[in-house]
Amino acid sequence: MGRYLPDTFTLLLLLTVLLASMLPIHGEATAWFAMATKVAVGLVFFLHGARLSRDVVVAGFLHWRLHLAILASTFVLFPLIGLVVGFVPSSVLPPALYTGILFLCVLPSTVQSSIAFTSVAGGNVPAAICSASASNIFGMFLTPLLVGLLFSAGGHGGVSLDALEQILLQLLAPFIAGQLLQPWIGGWIRARKGLLAPVDRGSILMVVYLAFSQAVTSGLWQTFSLADLGVLVAIEIVMLALVLAVTMFGSRLFGFNRADEIAITFCGSKKSLASGIPMASAIFAGQNIGAIVLPVMLFHQIQLMACAVIAQRYAARKELDAIAEPVRP
Numbered sequence: 312m313g314r315y316l317p318d319t320f321t322l323l324l325l326l327t328v329l330l331a332s333m334l335p336i337h338g339e340a341t342a343w344f345a346m347a348t349k350v351a352v353g354l355v356f357f358l359h360g361a362r363l364s365r366d367v368v369v370a371g372f373l374h375w376r377l378h379l380a381i382l383a384s385t386f387v388l389f390p391l392i393g394l395v396v397g398f399v400p401s402s403v404l405p406p407a408l409y410t411g412i413l414f415l416c417v418l419p420s421t422v423q424s425s426i427a428f429t430s431v432a433g434g435n436v437p438a439a440i441c442s443a444s445a446s447n448i449f450g451m452f453l454t455p456l457l458v459g460l461l462f463s464a465g466g467h468g469g470v471s472l473d474a475l476e477q478i479l480l481q482l483l484a485p486f487i488a489g490q491l492l493q494p495w496i497g498g499w500i501r502a503r504k505g506l507l508a509p510v511d512r513g514s515i516l517m518v519v520y521l522a523f524s525q526a527v528t529s530g531l532w533q534t535f536s537l538a539d540l541g542v543l544v545a546i547e548i549v550m551l552a553l554v555l556a557v558t559m560f561g562s563r564l565f566g567f568n569r570a571d572e573i574a575i576t577f578c579g580s581k582k583s584l585a586s587g588i589p590m591a592s593a594i595f596a597g598q599n600i601g602a603i604v605l606p607v608m609l610f611h612q613i614q615l616m617a618c619a620v621i622a623q624r625y626a627a628r629k630e631l632d633a634i635a636e637p638v639r640p
Contacts, residue, residue, distance in 0.1 A: 320512055321611065321612050321615070323512070323516060324515075324516070324519060324608055324611075327516050327519045327520050327523070328519065328523050328608075330520065331519070331520050331522075331523035331524045331526075331527055332523065332527050332532065335523070335524035335525075335527045335528050336520070336521065336524045337524070337528060341521070341524070341525075344517070344520075344521055345521055347517070348514070348517040348518055348521055348592070349481055349592075351510070351513065351514035351517055352481060352482070352514050352518065352589040352592065352593075353481050353482075353484075353485040354485070354510060354514070355510060355511050355514045355585075355589065356481075356482050356483075356485040356486045356489070356589070357485035357486065357488055357489040358489060358500060358507055358510065358511070359447070359486055359489065360485065360486035360487060360488065360489025360490040360491075360493065361489035361490070361492055361493050361496050361497050361500050362489075362493075362497060362500050362501055363444050363448075363489075363490065363493065363497075364493070364497060364501075374435075374438050374441075374571075376565075376567075377435070377438050377442065377567065377571050377574060377575060378438070378441065378442050378445060380558075380561070380562065380565070380567075380575050380579065381420065381442045381446065381574070381575055381578045381579040382442075382445070382446060382449065383579075384554060384557070384558050384575070384579030384580065385419060385420050385446055385450075385578075385579060385582075386417070386419075386449070386450075386453050386457065388554060388557060388579075389415075389416040389417070389550075389554065389582070390413075390416045390417055390457055390461060392416060392550055392553060392554070393412060393413045393415070393416030393417070393461065394413075394461065396409065396412055396413075396546060396550070397409060397413070399546070403542055404539075404542055404543070404546065405534070405535060405539055405602075407534070407535075407602040407603075408535065408539060408543050408602055408605070408606060410462075410602065410603055411602055411603040411604065411605055411606035411607065412543070412546065412547070412550075412606050413461055413462065414458065414587075414591065414594075414603050414606075414607070415547075415582055415587070415606050415607050415610055416461075416550075416582075417453070417454050417457035417458055417461065418450065418454060418582045418583055418586060418587040418590070418607070419446040419447045419449065419450025419453075419454065419582075419583050419586055420442070420443050420446040420447070420578050420579065420581050420582065420583060421443065421581045421582065421583045421584070421585070421614075422443040422444060422447060422583070422585070423585075424577075424581065424614075424615065424618070425439055425442075425443040425577050425578045425581055426439050426440055426443060428577040428618045428619070428621075428622040429573055429574050429577050429578070429622075431622040431623070431625075431626055432573045432577070432621070432622040432623075432625035432626055432629075433569075433570065433573065433625060433626055433629040434569075434570050434571070434572070434573025434574045434576075434577070434625070435570040435571050435573065435574040436574075438571065438574045439574040439577065439578050442574065442578045443578050446578070446583075447583065447586055448486075450583070450586060450590075451482055451483050451486065451590075454590055454594075455590075455594055458594055481589075481593050482589065482590065482593060511585060514589065515584065515585060515588050515589070518588045518589060518591075518592050518604075519588060519604065519608070521592075522588075522591070522592065522600045522601050522603075522604050523601050525599055525600075525601065526599050526600070526601020526602065527601070529599050529601075531599075531601045531602065534602075535602070540609075543605075543606060543609060544609055544613070547606065547609060547610045547613055548613060550610075551580060551610070551613055551614055551617055552617075554579065554580045555576060555580045555617070555621070558575050558576045558579040558580050559572065559575075559576045561575075562575040562576065569625075569629075573625055576621070577618055577621075577622070580614065580618070581614045581618065582607065582610055582611075582614070584607055584608065584611040587604070587607045588604050588607060588608075591603050591604050591607070
């Protein structure tokens with residue numbers, strides 16, 4: 312039963328939303344908290360840049376067919392599904408929540424959970440490390456670009472020059488600085504992963520608290536009903552199931568072995584909460600992003616529960632194959 316329950320971080324997210332709903336920040340404190348949040352987000356992307364080993368990237372990119380399949384799922388298949396969801400009537404799916412779904416569809420893949428699930432399932436872990444990392448690097452360019460294209464086409468507004476400047480200064484510049492210093496501090500940071508994890512998660516909680524405080528003040532929970540949230544969850548479950556099916560069976564169709572299939576399935580089907588929420592605060596700076604990050608938070612838990620089950624089934628199949636192997640003629 313434990314694999315179906317929310318993880319500790321998800322519980323912290325729920326508590327943060329509850330805190331913002333009951334005690335939203337307001338007044339002059341909002342500006343100071345927003346400034347502290349920007350600093351924390353910049354620090355997170357600096358650490359991401361410093362952690363990423365260039366040797367891993369160079370070695371992993373040799374398997375270009377696998378990486379191309381994962382990037383196509385992340386930045387082509389998902390956005391196409393997002394456009395199809397746009398045909399759901401606004402009376403069923405509120406436009407504000409659809410904006411959040413569309414934003415979800417253009418986010419990069421996760422890093423930690425993609426690698427963890429690939430490892431549990433017995434997949435190609437080095438390729439998963441490379442692809443998940445590359446997805447987040449490309450995401451800093453592709454996510455704003457796709458937001459500009461898809462949102463403008465759908466009448467939801469594009470990305471302003473101010474938003475692009477925020478992304479460059481708040482996300483990309485710290486990441487590049489981390490990469491430049493990686494040869495000197497990368498090993499030290501990777502060796503202290505447990506100590507630095509609170510910085511990563513803490514910045515997300517800060518962004519969530521700020522976003523939901525502003526949203527609650529603007530009447531978020533009066534805008535959406537439980538039925539609206541139920542429709543959102545149902546749509547996200549269908550989206551995830553479709554992408555999982557395409558990545559799993561598509562990788563077999565194109566001749567990938569099982570280890571590669573596992574990496575493609577897990578890296579190509581997930582969306583990053585860790586990158587998504589900071590990106591939302593930069594791309595939609597000055598806007599009410601509570602409704603935009605809500606679909607991302609819900610999808611985070613849905614994908615963890617679904618992929619936990621799939622990883623266990625892959626692992627069980629691998630064990631059965633290992634047992635059956637010696638008795639084969």
